[in-house]
Amino acid sequence: MPTAISPLAPASFPDMPPVAGVRLAAAAAGIRYAGRTDVLLAVFDPGTSVAGVLTRSKCPSAPVDWCRARLPAGSASALVVNSGNANAFTGRSGKAATAMTADIAAAAVGCKPDRVFLASTGVIGEPLDAQKFADVMERLAAEVAPGGWDTAAKAITTTDTFPKGAAAMVRFGATAVTICGIAKGAGMIAPDMGTLLAFVFTDAPIAPAVLRGLVRDGVEDTFNAVTIDGDTSTSDTLLAFATGAAALRGVEKITRASDPRLPAFRKSFNAVLADLAEQVARDGEGARKLVEIVVEGARSKHSARRIALSIANSPLVKTAIAGEDANWGRVVMAVGKAGEPADRDRLSIWFNGIRVAHKGARDPAYDEAAVSAAMKKPEIALKVALGLGKGRDRVLTCDLTKEYVAINGDYRS
Amino acid sequence: MPTAISPLAPASFPDMPPVAGVRLAAAAAGIRYAGRTDVLLAVFDPGTSVAGVLTRSKCPSAPVDWCRARLPAGSASALVVNSGNANAFTGRSGKAATAMTADIAAAAVGCKPDRVFLASTGVIGEPLDAQKFADVMERLAAEVAPGGWDTAAKAITTTDTFPKGAAAMVRFGATAVTICGIAKGAGMIAPDMGTLLAFVFTDAPIAPAVLRGLVRDGVEDTFNAVTIDGDTSTSDTLLAFATGAAALRGVEKITRASDPRLPAFRKSFNAVLADLAEQVARDGEGARKLVEIVVEGARSKHSARRIALSIANSPLVKTAIAGEDANWGRVVMAVGKAGEPADRDRLSIWFNGIRVAHKGARDPAYDEAAVSAAMKKPEIALKVALGLGKGRDRVLTCDLTKEYVAINGDYRS
Numbered sequence: 001m002p003t004a005i006s007p008l009a010p011a012s013f014p015d016m017p018p019v020a021g022v023r024l025a026a027a028a029a030g031i032r033y034a035g036r037t038d039v040l041l042a043v044f045d046p047g048t049s050v051a052g053v054l055t056r057s058k059c060p061s062a063p064v065d066w067c068r069a070r071l072p073a074g075s076a077s078a079l080v081v082n083s084g085n086a087n088a089f090t091g092r093s094g095k096a097a098t099a100m101t102a103d104i105a106a107a108a109v110g111c112k113p114d115r116v117f118l119a120s121t122g123v124i125g126e127p128l129d130a131q132k133f134a135d136v137m138e139r140l141a142a143e144v145a146p147g148g149w150d151t152a153a154k155a156i157t158t159t160d161t162f163p164k165g166a167a168a169m170v171r172f173g174a175t176a177v178t179i180c181g182i183a184k185g186a187g188m189i190a191p192d193m194g195t196l197l198a199f200v201f202t203d204a205p206i207a208p209a210v211l212r213g214l215v216r217d218g219v220e221d222t223f224n225a226v227t228i229d230g231d232t233s234t235s236d237t238l239l240a241f242a243t244g245a246a247a248l249r250g251v252e253k254i255t256r257a258s259d260p261r262l263p264a265f266r267k268s269f270n271a272v273l274a275d276l277a278e279q280v281a282r283d284g285e286g287a288r289k290l291v292e293i294v295v296e297g298a299r300s301k302h303s304a305r306r307i308a309l310s311i312a313n314s315p316l317v318k319t320a321i322a323g324e325d326a327n328w329g330r331v332v333m334a335v336g337k338a339g340e341p342a343d344r345d346r347l348s349i350w351f352n353g354i355r356v357a358h359k360g361a362r363d364p365a366y367d368e369a370a371v372s373a374a375m376k377k378p379e380i381a382l383k384v385a386l387g388l389g390k391g392r393d394r395v396l397t398c399d400l401t402k403e404y405v406a407i408n409g410d411y412r413s
Numbered sequence: 414m415p416t417a418i419s420p421l422a423p424a425s426f427p428d429m430p431p432v433a434g435v436r437l438a439a440a441a442a443g444i445r446y447a448g449r450t451d452v453l454l455a456v457f458d459p460g461t462s463v464a465g466v467l468t469r470s471k472c473p474s475a476p477v478d479w480c481r482a483r484l485p486a487g488s489a490s491a492l493v494v495n496s497g498n499a500n501a502f503t504g505r506s507g508k509a510a511t512a513m514t515a516d517i518a519a520a521a522v523g524c525k526p527d528r529v530f531l532a533s534t535g536v537i538g539e540p541l542d543a544q545k546f547a548d549v550m551e552r553l554a555a556e557v558a559p560g561g562w563d564t565a566a567k568a569i570t571t572t573d574t575f576p577k578g579a580a581a582m583v584r585f586g587a588t589a590v591t592i593c594g595i596a597k598g599a600g601m602i603a604p605d606m607g608t609l610l611a612f613v614f615t616d617a618p619i620a621p622a623v624l625r626g627l628v629r630d631g632v633e634d635t636f637n638a639v640t641i642d643g644d645t646s647t648s649d650t651l652l653a654f655a656t657g658a659a660a661l662r663g664v665e666k667i668t669r670a671s672d673p674r675l676p677a678f679r680k681s682f683n684a685v686l687a688d689l690a691e692q693v694a695r696d697g698e699g700a701r702k703l704v705e706i707v708v709e710g711a712r713s714k715h716s717a718r719r720i721a722l723s724i725a726n727s728p729l730v731k732t733a734i735a736g737e738d739a740n741w742g743r744v745v746m747a748v749g750k751a752g753e754p755a756d757r758d759r760l761s762i763w764f765n766g767i768r769v770a771h772k773g774a775r776d777p778a779y780d781e782a783a784v785s786a787a788m789k790k791p792e793i794a795l796k797v798a799l800g801l802g803k804g805r806d807r808v809l810t811c812d813l814t815k816e817y818v819a820i821n822g823d824y825r826s
Contacts, residue, residue: 089741123742315728344502
């Protein structure tokens with residue numbers, strides 16, 4: 001974690017309970033830097049379901065290929081995540097490194113390699129020396145223990161300035177199940193993906209097919225609605241593991257999407273995803289402002305999403321917000337370039353609740369001083385009303401500061 | 414011109430001859446700033462053809478609407494361009510301002526208002542006080558004279574750090590015709606448009622329908638292949654005027670696209686557009702590097718263009734180049750996110766002729782020192798070979814520096 005903690009960070013890492021059936025340990029394997037944890041091992045009880053979404057990049061990392069081939073089986077025994085090296089664009093040696101990592105982990109925890117899930121994050125194009133995992137895996141397998149989310153979340157970070165976690169409890173009749181998630185990501189973040197790396201764990205007994213539906217639907221308005229820089233990673237991975245350990249406490253397995261207990265679980269599951277996704281936006285590289293963009297009155301939700309992303313990814317809008325300038329002209333530009341239906345003469349725009357433009361022109365009541373004060377806040381709500389239909393959507397992003405350029409341009413010079 | 418001249422600027426404004434049938438004058442009307450020229454008047458001989466391309470923004474400026482309604486007639490008597498105020502998102506008052514400006518110019522030069530073409534650039538959303546044109550138009554109409562391209566090019570600039578002009582001569586048998594162009598633009602520049610503002614003038618006698626074809630085809634690989642920040646303006650306008658004055662020197666009018674003289678003219682016309690477009694990239698806000706991105710081996714030219722633009726608009730690629738880092742991992746990322754066919758394991762990447770990645774992995778012969786030296790040059794050629802087909806395309810952009818953030822974020826704080 002190279003820079004000062006983001007001013008938008010939560011006050012502290014949340015208090016997260018253990019998830020029955022999940023044991024965790026982290027180690028420093030020296031993947032790229034010495035003296036920091038960079039490998040996470042999670043070991044799951046037998047019968048654990050897994051589902052995931054992976055980057056849609058046409059140039060995915062080797063671990064993404066590995067997971068894509070093994071997700072259809074729906075069963076997981078272990079998860080190995082490393083930071084420091086993404087094992088992306090590493091050719092045959094990258095593929096070999098994933099197989100070797102899985103073999104090492106499988107031997108250490110006593111399972112088939114095909115039940116080991118893998119994720120890597122860090123530098124692209126450097127060969128990953130999987131032998132380094134051999135040096136630490138036996139000890140990790142011996143040390144795994146319930147809880148320790150903070151340590152786990154720290155081990156998977158790269159340019160993140162704080163570890164990201166979120167948790168929820170859901171009551172199934174007399175019994176409660178737990179959902180815990182961790183995520184990492186600060187740059188190379190854009191929708192059309194799972195996310196950078198996010199892992200969600202629950203002791204609820206959920207069949208793989210149902211878990212797949214939860215993940216697929218859940219990312220749509222959470223991780224897929226966050227953009228830092230419009231740059232979709234080669235390594236985006238969201239995996240959800242359901243150990244089923246709550247079955248021992250009398251919770252019956254959820255095997256159908258029509259299960260009456262599912263709506264409540266889905267609500268909490270999505271809340272954990274949304275919390276993690278917002279933390280990713282709060283840790284956007286160089287971010288000083290968290291920006292929520294709401295587009296309403298569009299022809300459809302899809303159209304509203306495209307317009308919201310056009311605004312969220314516009315360097316001119318993002319730099320204006322960094323400059324604490326309610327530059328709605330640039331918002332008009334970004335609406336206009338989105339390629340979606342829009343009528344200039346019906347457009348209205350608000351910054352933090354203050355309407356600055358109305359029906360295609362500057363709002364006559366627009367108070368410059370009030371808007372200037374509102375723009376100094378660390379959280380900016382930008383609302384655009386198109387006046388065409390009922391389509392609405394919401395996207396989170398951050399501002400574009402000199403610090404972003406420094407983080408991504410100065411590091412080698 | 415607020416900042417120091419771009420280090421990528423040409424050594425000087427080119428030596429540009431007058432174009433027969435075109436007279437120019439500039440004035441300081443105090444549109445936004447005092448003490449700088451901000452209005453350009455061009456007056457054309459009777460019989461002048463006009464063609465143009467305009468922004469595809471769904472929120473176009475009032476002058477764009479004005480031109481779109483009048484281009485089909487194909488005849489021009491005058492052009493009025495102002496900087497300082499874009500007359501965009503100005504509602505009814507914006508529309509009234511265009512009509513008033515055309516009336517003022519028509520009265521001063523003695524033509525119908527419908528033959529006056531308009532373009533405005535500058536702040537969005539501020540009402541444009543067209544009365545300011547009345548104060549200077551009579552004098553401009555009296556002062557118009559052949560040549561003076563440097564003065565004309567300066568009058569239309571906003572955040573540009575140098576005026577942009579290009580010229581060519583084409584021989585039609587014993588007679589030569591002239592093509593002169595001027596352009597402005599430094600930010601809010603992305604394809605899917607004409608350009609920011611560019612005006613091309615020739616004394617060749619060319620019928621409107623033929624001129625339209627020249628413009629439409631000519632922008633495709635010139636202005637539409639330049640991106641500074643991916644932000645398409647509300648005001649993008651390219652207008653080409655053919656006065657036909659060379660007919661007095663015996664040049665017969667070009668009325669058909671099959672005219673045998675057209676290929677030579679097209680070549681020079683496109684060279685002027687390409688020169689102006691490159692100058693726009695060289696004056697990208699905060700630019701320290703001119704970046705040419707060539708994508709070859711794609712499935713089609715269209716696919717190559719989409720991949721080249723994905724690279725050119727990637728903040729991570731642009732900041733890496735600013736940091737003089739041949740970070741080909743980020744190029745892989747940008748290829749992968751483009752949504753076009755790509756095969757990671759066939760991908761090769763060159764920076765300034767040095768192959769850094771080959772067939773899906775780091776090039777084993779990759780010499781870090783040689784690449785570091787190459788990245789220090791002010792012009793960076795980035796080539797990507799996909800190995801899938803024969804599609805090739807080229808896009809120009811610039812790097813993303815802290816200066817870009819300062820120009821667009823600091824100006825009001």
